[in-house]
Amino acid sequence: MKKVFLFILSFAAVLLLAVFLSPLLYQILPYKFERIFNRIVMVGTLVCVVIFVRIKKETFVQYGLTWQNDSLRFLLTAFFAPVIVLSLYVALQVLVGEAVLSIRDVSAWKWIQRIFLAIAAGLLIGVIEEFFFRGAVMNACRRIWTSTQGLWLSLLVTNLFYSIVHFVHAKKPFVDQTPDFIDGFRLLAAPFSSFAHFSSFWPGFVGLFIFGLMLSGLTLKTKSLYPAIGLHAGAVFFIKTDGLWVDFSTTNMIWGSGKMYDGFAGWGALAILYLILLLILKEPRTMNQGPR
Template sequence: MRAFSYFVLLMLGALLISALINYPLYVLFQESMSKGPHKLINTVAKLIAIPGFILIIRHYAIANKPGLGYGLPRSAFIKDLASGWLSGFLILLLLSAVLLLLGVRVAKPPAEELLFLLFKTTLVALIGGLLIGFIEETFFRGGLFGAIRKQHGFATTLLLSSLFYAGLHFIKPLPLAGDEAQTWYSGLLILAGAFDQYGEWATFDSFLALFGLGAFFAVVRERTGNIAYCIGLHAGFVFVIKVVRTFTDVDVTSAFSPVVGNYDGMIGYLSAAGMLIHTLIIYRYWRVQKQVLA
């Protein structure tokens, strides 16, 4: 559990430091910020965590390409990444189609000229998905998974890395009202309310879905021995989510609306169930080394 504890302490420490310097940073950059100081907390914490992340992966001797999951030759890495992207695209396309058929999501009028909006959304979703895939998979299935796997078996590594992955998605700093936002300790007040979603039952379905997604990625990481396929999967998922959310809205009046949570209007009990089935299938049959009889 030591590696897992290091990562938990790293993120909590980074969030605390970010909160302490939140007010002076906001004063410094407020002319270029319109959404308030709470938007700085998570972003600054991620930057602060980078040196600690490097120290942890060095401590566990995984501060190298194979250790972080980049050990494949370039051509094989790109091939796995592309295959992962296509798989992620198809998986989320199927989920989106089901949500549309159930009436959970419905088409909405485009805010701009349709062809231009489609081109812009596709380009942003493609680039954004790849960036998110590389950054998050390097951290979660590279450093976090690799460090825990050094100490534990696969089942424990899957459980801990998936809990951490899902949990971080629900740290949500909220804006302060009135004079509270203009004090030196305002960042601490923002941070104090950032964990409120952990006590809300309404987030359980989204947490379950993200945990399932983390478990799916963990199985892929274990089966492939690298993170190329995980990066592609992650990027493909993000691509479809960004496109679908641009052109559709959640219909809260639908009888099937409970199958999605309030995290992004896409994931929830339905995606969690589908991901569980898919994860069990690939764990049982995908890239399993066959025994050769002498």
């Protein structure tokens, strides 16, 4: 529990740094204030993760980050599985008229740039979020609640927290052209104002909760964090690149939107994806184990 507290304290320091540093960087960088704020939080969190792991090397084993024989297979399989399944799901949307095939007329360099940036973003987000949620938070909960019922409670708490965090900016506060540190604090307070509008985004909230359960389930099954990192990275990659070739014409409760996880059909696609991964991923062999 001490490790989790230390990490949360470090994360709080990163948030404060973002509050005070964002207005200064806004004066010299050609980006929106909110984007600068978010990037500071992301990079600062990554630095905390690196420092935390270096200081606490045993967390590699405890959180399932030890590199083993099957780690690369886990990572790549879990990365490409959502890309394939979600591509088929979008193809179905096109067939039923819920989406329109629209390949962007941009240069090859733009395509390559978009794809590589999406891969980098997916891996960065996957490493940071899975280390924190499926690593630190879920392990801390399991140490607190050790019974069988405690496992389910750990899954509930971890993934409710995971889903809540992703909607901190569901309703962004207005920031003018002269932001200051007060606007940074307003962004920090966004989670509380966002949930006053829960009825407008609850389908996405439920979808992310389901996705979080999938990530947790794969981590528990394989005793490795790499499947969760791969799955998370692959899903982020797909969502960031599908705009290159498809337009989503409607938004409804059946198909949701282009987010993939905010409609009944999207939840079904996630369930199918999870079953596929459960079938093809097994607990890894350690480096000194022979064939089974």
